[in-house]
Amino acid sequence: MRMHDKCLPCVINQVIKVADIAGVDTKEELLREVFTYLSKANYNADTPEIVGDIFTMIKRHTNNPDPYKETRNYYNTMFLNLIPEYERKIEQAENSFMLAIRYAIVGNIIDFGPVHNTLLEEVNDCFENVELLELAIDDTQLLLNDVKNAETLLYLGDNCGEICLDKLLLKKIKELNPNIKLLFGVRGKPVINDSITEDAYFVGIDKYAEVVDNGDGSLGTVLNRTSPTFKNVYKNADVVIAKGQANYECLSEEDKNIYFLLMTKCDVIANDIGVEEKKMICMKNKT
Numbered sequence: 001m002r003m004h005d006k007c008l009p010c011v012i013n014q015v016i017k018v019a020d021i022a023g024v025d026t027k028e029e030l031l032r033e034v035f036t037y038l039s040k041a042n043y044n045a046d047t048p049e050i051v052g053d054i055f056t057m058i059k060r061h062t063n064n065p066d067p068y069k070e071t072r073n074y075y076n077t078m079f080l081n082l083i084p085e086y087e088r089k090i091e092q093a094e095n096s097f098m099l100a101i102r103y104a105i106v107g108n109i110i111d112f113g114p115v116h117n118t119l120l121e122e123v124n125d126c127f128e129n130v131e132l133l134e135l136a137i138d139d140t141q142l143l144l145n146d147v148k149n150a151e152t153l154l155y156l157g158d159n160c161g162e163i164c165l166d167k168l169l170l171k172k173i174k175e176l177n178p179n180i181k182l183l184f185g186v187r188g189k190p191v192i193n194d195s196i197t198e199d200a201y202f203v204g205i206d207k208y209a210e211v212v213d214n215g216d217g218s219l220g221t222v223l224n225r226t227s228p229t230f231k232n233v234y235k236n237a238d239v240v241i242a243k244g245q246a247n248y249e250c251l252s253e254e255d256k257n258i259y260f261l262l263m264t265k266c267d268v269i270a271n272d273i274g275v276e277e278k279k280m281i282c283m284k285n286k287t
Contacts, residue, residue: 003046003050011047011050011051015058021067022064024058034057037054046222047219048220052219069190072196075160076160076161076199076202079107080164083164086127086168087168090103096172099131100169102130103165103169104168104243106165106280107166108162108243108261108263109263109265136280136281137279138282139284143282146257150238151180151181153240155182156241156247159193159194163205164203167203170205173208182209182210184200184209185234186211188226190217191218212229212233214227215227215229220244220248221234238257239259245264245265247260251285260283264278
């Protein structure tokens with residue numbers, strides 16, 4: 001999915017807010033560098049790739065390779081402490097797989113990055129009403145069938161905090177298919193509040209899945225920039241679960257058995273999918 005012109009204001013807004021959060025002293029120099037980059041950028045590229053390049057500039061200006069480290073640790077810890085309650089509800093549910101899917105999708109609303117900056121009250125409200133929320137696109141039965149028959153499943157994570165809910169779904173998948181090989185994909189380098197290897201181990205993803213980083217510092221999964229090892233993992237996966245909008249932007253045109261789990265947080269993504277904003281999606285790849 002190529003970059004939309006509506007994404008440009010969000011990209012600039014993100015630069016300004018991240019610069020403030022990261023404590024950039026040379027903000028004017030950073031903005032000049034960003035605008036120079038954008039003037040020459042390939043607008044057939046995905047927005048996540050462009051944001052990844054810009055975040056590299058921010059890390060250089062702050063002389064900090066991981067400006068969001070404390071943020072990620074804070075929200076990983078917060079939601080890790082809530083997991084036992086959510087796990088109990090899933091185990092008591094009539095359709096535990098369906099509820100695990102819902103929790104994983106609602107988890108995608110956890111985005112404390114500079115653009116969406118979700119309020120904790122909004123997050124708590126969604127979790128309290130998770131069993132009542134409807135999916136605007138519901139391919140969960142197709143996913144269930146594929147999970148039961150797959151030998152290898154690659155689960156592409158998204159944000160900090162959110163991966164705690166991914167762990168619950170991974171657990172349920174393993175219960176449904178004990179012989180399945182699960183792999184959990186993370187970013188290869190810190191980029192805003194997206195999850196990296198240390199986050200996955202911190203919340204215990206490795207209990208159910210092998211953690212594999214994609215070797216890249218873009219948002220989402222920009223396949224042509226990922227490592228040979230990751231490309232091989234992706235190629236050989238029978239099923240891919242891709243969390244979040246950035247993964248949708250990167251992979252929606254792939255000819256692959258991919259299921260997108262996300263909340264639509266902007267009209268660009270919502271319109272491309274064909275739903276309204278703030279909708280829950282479990283969608284098998286159209287291609």
